[in-house]
Every structure is written in C-alpha cells, then in structure tokens.
Amino acid sequence: MDQRLSFVTLAVADLQATRQFYVDGLGWEPAVHVPGEVLMFRVADKVVLSLWSRVAFEEEIGQRVATGGVPPLTLSHNVATPDGVDRVLQHAEAAGGEVVAAGQDRAWGGYSGYFADPDGFRWEVACNPGEIGQSVLP
Structure with missing residues (x-):
C-alpha cells in the first residue's frame, strides 16, 4: 500500500x-x-x-460511535506567521465558527489556536517553524 x-x-x-x-x-x-x-x-x-x-x-x-464530547480528531491549516494564525481564527469566527483556543505560543516551538466548525470539528491553525511544518506551506 x-x-x-x-x-x-x-x-x-x-x-x-x-x-x-x-x-x-x-x-x-x-x-x-x-x-x-x-x-x-x-x-x-x-x-x-x-x-x-x-x-x-x-x-x-454504519452508525457512528457517540463520543459525548469533542470528536477525537483535529484538522490543521498551517500558515507562515503567527499573525496569519490570528487572521485565520478571526476569519473563521466571522464565518460562524467558534474560536475555542486563541492563538498562543506552544511548548513545541510554534504558535497555534483552534476553531470549531458547525459540527464541533476542531481546526488547528498553526505556524509551525519546524521542517515538517514548513514543508506543507504553499
């Protein structure tokens, strides 16, 4: 495979x-x-x-398993700068999403925040300065 x-x-x-x-x-x-x-x-x-x-x-x-909380999954949208993180979070909120964690410095060396879409799926918006984070930028 x-x-x-x-x-x-x-x-x-x-x-x-x-x-x-x-x-x-x-x-x-x-x-x-x-x-x-x-x-x-x-x-x-x-x-x-x-x-x-x-x-x-x-x-x-088949029927999905009810978790009774946050779905055990995140989707991530990486951007080049911390300011970009904050802008995307603001855009998502203006679109009707809920910012569930404002942008902040993370222990892994980057900056990220989270928003929830209408079904509660969490989107991480991240500026990941590491090699793998940079490799996924457009």
Missing part, C-alpha cells in the same frame, strides 16, 4: 449549515456538491475533504 491519504471524510449533522460555513463564510470552492448528501473540497494536491451528511454516512458504513 502506498503511504498516502486521499480523502478525509467527516459526518456532519446539517449539510446546508456546513456549506454556509465553508463556502459562504470561509470562501472555499466546492469540487463536488450533492445537496443533502455530500460536499467535497480539494484541499491539497490529491487530497479531498469530504463532508458527508450523517444520514448518508451511516447508511453506507
């Missing part, structure tokens, strides 16, 4: 609210949108973020 990730699929409660947040709020361009079923974005070379209606998700793969 090749070492790669092609799709990240998240089950969402309200696909229309999700679309409003990502498309109308954050300004992302959908690659695929099937109303009531799925919304997909090309987020990197050969990587797609798929936001799937929870109903359609469960019909195909």
